Amino acid sequence: MENLSDSNMSPHSSLFAALSYGIASMAMVFINKAILIQYAHSMTLLTLQQLATTLLIHLGQRMGYTKSGSLDMLTARKLLPISLFYNANVAFALASLKGVNIPMYIAIKRLTPLAVLVAGLFSGKGRPTTQVSLSVLLTAAGVIIAALGDFSFDLFGYSMALTSVFFQTMYLVLVEKSGAEDGLSSVEIMFYNSTLSIPFLLFLIIATGEFPNSISLLFAKSNSLYFLVILILSLVMGIVLNFTMFLCTIVNSALTTTIVGVLKGVVSTTLGFVLLGGVQVHALNVTGLVINTAGGVWYSYAKYQQKKNKPIKLMSDIEAHRK
Helix, strand or coil: CCCCCCCCCCHHHHHHHHHHHHHHHHHHHHHHHHHHHHCCCHHHHHHHHHHHHHHHHHHHHHCCCCCCCCCCHHHHHHHHHHHHHHHHHHHHHHHHHCCCCHHHHHHHHCCHHHHHHHHHHHCCCCCCCHHHHHHHHHHHHHHHHHHHCCCCCCHHHHHHHHHHHHHHHHHHHHHHHHHHHHCCCHHHHHHHHHHHHHHHHHHHHHHCCCCCHHHHHHHHHCCCHHHHHHHHHHHHHHHHHHHHHHHHHHHCCHHHHHHHHHHHHHHHHHHHHHHHCCCCCCHHHHHHHHHHHHHHHHHHHHHHHHHHCCCCCCCCHHHHHCC
């Protein structure tokens, strides 16, 4: 089985990675919201998702479906910050979903592209083109305008979402760096991330007092078919989301991954108004979403022009490991 190199994939492969992440991310928001209504122990839920990821990849290794090797301590030390930032991002995001409705949650998370752009400048990645910079600023401006149309305010939820933006920015930049420098595939990054996460998460669910009450409640609710379905969906989609997110980041860039998140957020916001109700539509919301979409389309066009000028090169998994 062959893999395409991180940044040397064809435009079609890059588009597939971006679309896959967008669809998985959009579905995951609604699934997480649905299960948190039934099961409020977000840290235990995250731990279960990571356990499922680790077991599935390990099973794939034993059956020969994946070529990722055993854990390397040097690589693990390099990826440990990624794991910590990832878990912090997801933990704060899940906490924010308890008090913030989906449209406003997405609006706040759309500030991530601007944060990634700024982080890239400070990390020495280089200055982006004028079109990329202006499109990201336009997208962020649309987010702010749309958010001003919401008159409900949850201080805890907003604080959790903003903190999640910070941690998401940090781990996206680190994931892109590790993929480019170490030649790790998305499956390998997933395996290291989930394995390194488990001890940290187990400590947290014990320290925060979720365990053992969360496990008792989990077994008590297992009698409900609806709960079992959304729990299984949450575990499966957690794996799919992690894979597509890491793949999109190392194939394209951290900024592309966050822009895809912004664009899928337009659809998620619309569905959030229709499915959840209780959210008043304001002219500022509509205006902000239009500006946001225009910025995303502009950015997509600018990145496509850059991608067309890059040569296509294939690299096998074995070659990638030798980098």
